[in-house]
Amino acid sequence: MRTERLSKSLEDAGLDAYIVTREPNIFYYTGSISGGVLIIAPDTSPLLFTSRLNLYIAQDNAQGCNVEPYTKKDKDEKILERLNQIAPEKIGFDELSLGEYKALEDKLGDVKLKDNPDLVWAMRRVKDASEQKFMKRAGELSDIGMEAIREFLAEGVREHEVAAAAANAMRREGAGDISFPFIVASGPRSAYPHAGVSERKIRRGDFVTIDMGATYRRYCSDITRTFIVGSPSEKQRTIYETVLEAKEAALPEIRESAKGIDVDRIARDIITKAGYGEDFIHGLGHGVGLEVHEPPSLSKRSGDTLAVGNVVSNEPGIYIKGFGGVRIEDTVLVTSSGPERLTNFDTGLDAMRV
């Protein structure tokens, strides 16, 4: 039980109890999508408080904990009552709003409240066998979505129609949802890493960058491909090949004990040598799991070291204002025998021409 593992990790962190409030964390520990407040302490059974609205789904799905309902009115009171039963000196938590923090601090007297989301992340960043299985399926589903886009994408269609084609294909095959709002960035808009989706009509000669993902059992995939409508210009070809080379050079470095900062540097050096260092305006990658952005990170400032079971994105990019941009991204699992791509859609420039 994950709740039991968290409970056992409290002592080393100098904590007597822990409050979980973030929805993905509640799901991670209990399997319930009800949200609520989970209170964990050694030698007591974990207790999930949830709203009356989500009580039945919590009762039916939550594992490794007892479930109790709260109303808006008695929520604080019930949580406080439970904490008083445990009588801790120091309580850790994943996330509390300033208001929640102050209200608790006020009523708890001498009890110390300590924010310690790392305790949860230490567990969540290492995906177990079942999580890896779900993430592989999420990766396959996003490949299916990208294939639907390749078939649909053409001069004259609009960005939002492109997104719809992929969402439909992924859902039909069993995706629970999309991992995050689509990015369909065509023409000059492909210079925006976070372009969203517009009504722009795709034109001949456009780069079209698609960044999207599917969820399976709530686990995310994250994939980006840049298509080219028609034939690439020489500059487009150079930029595309540079980004692809950077991504391919970084892939074998995504392995056990590698430092996030070093993996980023491998890709960044290639882009810098090609003269586009200033145009690679984000980190190389981020962790992926129940959330599409989580630890560990691959970047210039990363302090993370990769371990078996980590899942990270590998996504170099070049963005030139007024001209356009290219990003190519895969979701990658760190295994004991090296990196394993969870997204396997084509990357060669010829395969990206529509």
Ligand SMILES: [Mn+2]
């Ligand atoms: Mn990403």
